[in-house]
Structures are given as structure tokens and as C-alpha cells.
Amino acid sequence: xxxxxxxxxxxxxxxxxxxxxxxxxxxxxxxxxxxxxxxxxxxxxxxxxxxxxxxxxxxxxxxxxxxxxxxxxxxxxxxxxxxxxxxxxxxxxxxxxxxxxxxxxxxxxxxxxxxxxxxxxxxxxxxxxxxx
Amino acid sequence: xxxxxxxxxxxxxxxxxxxxxxxxxxxxxxxxxxxxxxxxxxxxxxxxxxxxxxxxxxxxxxxxxxxxxxxxxxxxxxxxxxxxxxxxxxxxxxxxxxxxxxxxxxxxxxxxxxxxxxxxxxxxxxxxxxxxxxxxxxxxxxxxxxxxxxxxxxxxxxxxxxxxxxxxxxxxxxxxxxxxx
Numbered sequence: 001x002x003x004x005x006x007x008x009x010x011x012x013x014x015x016x017x018x019x020x021x022x023x024x025x026x027x028x029x030x031x032x033x034x035x036x037x038x039x040x041x042x043x044x045x046x047x048x049x050x051x052x053x054x055x056x057x058x059x060x061x062x063x064x065x066x067x068x069x070x071x072x073x074x075x076x077x078x079x080x081x082x083x084x085x086x087x088x089x090x091x092x093x094x095x096x097x098x099x100x101x102x103x104x105x106x107x108x109x110x111x112x113x114x115x116x117x118x119x120x121x122x123x124x125x126x127x128x129x130x131x132x
Numbered sequence: 133x134x135x136x137x138x139x140x141x142x143x144x145x146x147x148x149x150x151x152x153x154x155x156x157x158x159x160x161x162x163x164x165x166x167x168x169x170x171x172x173x174x175x176x177x178x179x180x181x182x183x184x185x186x187x188x189x190x191x192x193x194x195x196x197x198x199x200x201x202x203x204x205x206x207x208x209x210x211x212x213x214x215x216x217x218x219x220x221x222x223x224x225x226x227x228x229x230x231x232x233x234x235x236x237x238x239x240x241x242x243x244x245x246x247x248x249x250x251x252x253x254x255x256x257x258x259x260x261x262x263x264x265x266x267x268x269x270x271x272x273x274x275x276x277x278x279x280x281x282x283x284x285x286x287x288x289x290x291x292x293x294x295x296x297x298x299x300x301x302x303x304x305x306x307x308x309x310x311x312x313x
Contacts, residue, residue, distance in 0.1 A: 005302040
């Protein structure tokens with residue numbers, strides 16, 4: 001059984017990576033990166049959070065945006081899954097609901113790149129009912 | 133949930149919340165016996181017998197934000213639709229074992245789904261947890277052991293973007309190789 005990719009190749013790749021100067025250590029500079037948290041509780045997963053997660057991982061890299069995509073638990077907005085939280089350095093986190101591929105693309109293009117808000121923000125975000 | 137892979141992603145998150153450091157996921161496709169078996173074993177904090185009895189109840193959850201928990205009940209329902217079962221055994225302080233069986237050729241058995249993708253998310257998203265994935269189809273087996281992977285990486289973080297992409301391709305090729313035979 002000839003495996004196309006094996007642990008030996010992985011070792012080789014690791015050496016290549018180590019020889020590069022630019023090896024970002026995760027956790028070093030989280031504050032300076034765009035952070036995308038994808039809510040992956042039961043209802044998130046059932047509504048397609050996994051596809052959204054992969055979309056952000058691929059697209060942030062393709063569009064050369066320095067960012068980290070992480071999974072998190074249920075955010076409590078089960079009526080609006082998949083739900084994601086986006087933090088742009090220096091700004092308050094914003095939660096977007098009903099994120100499909102189209103909305104995800106919009107979020108990257110408008111919000112992450114240009115700081116323009118897009119529809120679908122969950123307004124309850126960090127705002128208590130008695131403040132309204 | 134549309135497929136087994138998504139169920140795994142969902143249920144394994146319970147193990148991670150239970151502070152497991154080693155999680156074994158085994159899929160055993162016993163085609164000749166017409167049984168599809170999924171086993172998830174963790175070394176998390178485990179549950180008391182009373183809790184074990186209640187986890188298949190949708191109105192039981194350890195979460196404090198909301199009063200329903202659907203992960204296990206949905207998996208159980210899918211298994212039972214095919215005439216299968218979901219059995220949980222657990223011991224406090226030792227860990228939990230979830231064994232799910234499906235009738236293999238039942239029209240209600242969910243397909244495998246994107247197993248490689250789910251493994252990539254689980255493994256690279258929880259770098260501190262070790263996974264042992266075993267997939268058996270008749271006499272063919274594929275094993276993915278993160279302890280070996282981490283040894284090969286020698287300190288380079290498993291959640292490095294290039295490593296993640298490589299691993300996802302590696303998992304996909306390895307799993308497809310046995311699925312396509």
C-alpha cells in the first residue's frame with residue numbers, strides 16, 4: 001500500500017518550514033491578527049459551520065489576510081446559525097449570524113478588508129436589555 | 133446531522149469539554165455482518181451512573197447557557213432509525229466510551245461524510261489533545277495517530293497553516309485509499 005503522503009514527507013516539510021525565517025508561532029501576536037471564531041456547537045455544525053470554518057481558513061490565506069480562524073462552542077444564537085465572531089485588531093468583537101458562503105465572502109470583503117459593516121450583525125451582542 | 137463525520141465533530145467536542153487528553157475514534161465497517169460501528173473512547177473526567185442515564189435525554193445538558201443538549205440524542209436517534217443502538221459507559225475520573233452501531237445497508241444510515249475534514253478540524257483545533265483514529269473496512273485498516281505526527285513535527289506546532297493543509301491532504305488520501313477499495 002503505497003501512501004502518497006506519509007510521515008516521512010511531513011518530516012521533510014517541517015525542516016523546510018523551520019529553515020524559513022518567517023515561522024509564525026501561534027499565540028505570539030493574537031492581538032495583531034484578525035480573529036474569526038466559528039461557533040461549532042450541535043446546532044452550528046448541523047447548519048453548516050464546518051463549511052464556513054473551512055471557507056475562512058482557505059479564503060483568508062488566498063486573499064493574504066493575516067488571521068486566525070478558531071472553533072468555539074455554542075454562542076447561544078441558535079436561531080441564527082452558523083454564527084461567527086470577528087475581531088479586528090483594536091475593535092470590539094462583532095457577532096454575525098446566518099453566515100453562509102455568500103455572507104462569509106461579504107464579511108471578508110467589506111468588514112475585514114474595509115471595516116464597513118454588513119447586514120446580519122446580531123444586535124443583542126454585548127448589550128443588555130436594560131440598556132436599551 | 134447529515135453524516136457520521138459531523139456527528140463525530142459534535143460528540144468529540146463533549147470529550148474535549150470533559151478535559152480529555154487522549155481520544156480514540158474507531159470506525160469498523162463490518163460489511164459482511166451488516167454492521168457499521170462507531171466507537172469513541174476518551175480519558176476525560178467521566179460521568180456518574182446517574183448522569184449517564186440522563187445524557188440521551190434531549191433536555192439534559194451540562195451547559196449552563198441553555199437547557200437543551202441535542203448532540204447525543206440526535207446520534208442515538210439516527211442509530212435507532214437503522215435498528216442500531218447507542219451505548220454509553222463511563223466512569224468518573226477515568227473517561228467515557230460511546231459505542232454506536234448502525235445496520236450497514238440500511239437506507240437511514242448516514243453516509244461517512246467528510247471524515248478527513250473533520251479529523252483535520254479536531255486535530256489541529258485541539259493541539260494539546262492526542263487522537264487515535266482507526267478505520268477498518270473488512271481486512272483493510274487505516275490508522276492516524278497524532279502522537280506519531282507530533283513526534284515527526286518535533287516541536288513545530290501542529291496548527292501551523294502549512295502543516296494543517298498538508299495534514300488534511302494526507303488524511304484525505306489515506307482514508308480514501310481504503311474507502312475506494
